[in-house]
Amino acid sequence: MATGVTGNELSRKQWAFAFSLVxxxxxxxxxxxGLLxxxxxxxxxxxxxxxxxSTLLQLAYFxxxxVYAPIASVFRRPWLTLGQGAIFFWPxxxxxxxGGFVGCTFVIGCGLSCLEVAANSYISVLGSPKYAAARLNFSQGFQGVASFAGPMIASRWFFQGKNANSLDTVQWVYLAVAGLGLVLNILFYFCKLPEITQDALAQEMHDVGLTNDKDPFWKQYRCIFGWVAQTAYVGAQVAVASLAVNYLTEQGVGIDKPLASQLFSYCQITFTVGRFVGVVLLNWVDPALLLSIYAIACCTFSLGVTFGPGLSGVGCLFALFFFESICYPVIFTLGTKNLGRHTKRGSGLIVMGVGGGAWFPPAAGSIADRDSTAHSYIVPFAGYVAMAIYAVGITVDQARKGGFRLRTIDEIAQKRAQMEREKHVSDSDIDKKGSEEFVESVSV
Structure with missing residues (x-):
């Protein structure tokens, strides 16, 4: 087991193993x-x-x-928590x-929050900081692959025949989730990952001038406002998804619940495709700029869902899922960028923003009950506006400092080679101006 290393110091085999397992x-x-x-x-x-x-499930999960994300690092076996929550779906x-389902969902959320703090942080530092956004988008793309499997299963087993009024299939699915949790807990116990320590990471970032952790954590405004943006975005995303089946059935175009669940799984596929498209784009486009474009698109299409009649509203819903795709991982990498010794605390704070999913859905559900599901989508619109303000603010700040521009692969390779040479030169020999230009040009 490698100790005290940074992501860049891992061998190719170590990197591939760690990346795949996480x-x-x-x-x-x-x-x-996806099942939720x-x-x-x-x-x-x-x-x-x-x-x-019904949105109490989202309230419990998120x-x-x-509650749990700020203290997630204390718990060493989050899979046990996940498994316990899943297995109690049976009784x-x-x-x-x-109420039992709501309580079990809360326990599952506790286990997953621990995992997400660790996994997001690990993927972000598992290599060069300039590729962090693309790397995290790629990993989370597999989350999207799985998220459409849940609705697909539901459309076949939950809403048809005798299962339309039964909970039998629900209990079996979550017992399978509990079993998977046990298998992964065993796998992670025996398969040791290379340890990327906080001290080694902070030292690497200091060496290349990519950190500003001399200020106290409460002055890391990019991270603090990143938490606000993440809270708003996740709340909006969850509100959109939690009422999607209801929305599709109420559009007056002949969509029943089984078909709506299947269409919802197609929405998740659209989301997943968008995430992998984002991986490619993030190799060429500055993450803050791309997030700004996607955030504005989310604002636009959420209004289309709210006011678009019939099939036009359904089309806007699909477009909305596409443009949501890169938002979470890009906000995470932007908010935790260059935190140095504050990285662990900042990661916990940004993941705590997932808690936004707890209160946006009830607000949307209340409007859906009193008015219509379509008009409830004005709630996620408000969340997208907050995210857009954060993204545009970072983009403008980078442009003001002369650091925003498109990057070519050759430029990235040249800059990386230059920095590797500079790591072997004393600080007095490094061209400060050139170093600052490099920091801005590869910012994520």
Missing amino acids: TSLFFTWGFAY DVLNAHFQSIFDIGKTK GAYL SAVYRTY
Whole structure:
């Protein structure tokens, strides 16, 4: 087991192994999250509850992030927490207790929040900082692959035939999730990952002038406002997904619940495709600029969902899922950029922003119950506006400092080679102006 290393010091074999194993985590909780949204509509029928009450699942799941993420580093076996939450879906289904499902969902969220703090941070530092956004987008792309599997399963097994009014299949699916949690816990126990320590990371960033951690954490405004943007974005994303099945069935174009669940899985596929497209774009376009473009598109299409009639609204919903794709990982990398010794704390704060998913859906659900599901999408629009302000603000700041521009692969390679040479030169011999230009040109 390698200790005290940075991502750039790992061998190719070590890097590939670590990256692959940690990426497998994203697939697992993408599957669990994909199931959560379709359970909203299913539980409305099973328990005869309204849209607002059904969003208690989102409140429990994402509220766990708000409570647990700041202390996530204390817990060493989050898979045990995840498995316990999943396995208790069984008695909740047997006794048809909605409160039991809400409680189990909270426990699952606690386990996943621990994993997400660790996995996002590890992927971000597992290599050059300038590729962090693209690297995290690629890993989280597999979360998207899994997230459409949940609705696809639901459209086939939850809403058809006798299962339309039964919880039998729900309990079996979550027992499988519990079993997967146990397998991964064993796998991570025996497969040791290279340790990228906080001290080694901070020293690397100091060596290349890529950190500004002399100020206290509360003055790391890029991170603080990144938490605000992440809270707003995740709240908007979850609100969009939690009522998507209801929205599709209410558009007056002949879509029933099984078809709506299937279309929702296609929305998730669109999201996943968008994320992998984003991986390519982030190799050429500055992350802050790309996030600005996508955030403005999210604002536009959320209004289209709110006011677009029939199939035009459905089309805007698909477009909205596409432009949501890169937002979470790019906000994470922008918010945790150059934090040095504050990286661990900053990562926990940004992941805590996932807690926004706890209160946006109930707000949207309340409007859906009182007015219409379509008009409830004005709630996520507000979240996208907050994200757009953050992204545009960073883009303007970089442009003002002369650091924003498109990058070519050759330029990136040349700059990397230049910095490798400079690492062997004393600080007095480094051209400060050139170093500052490099820092701005490869900023993520």
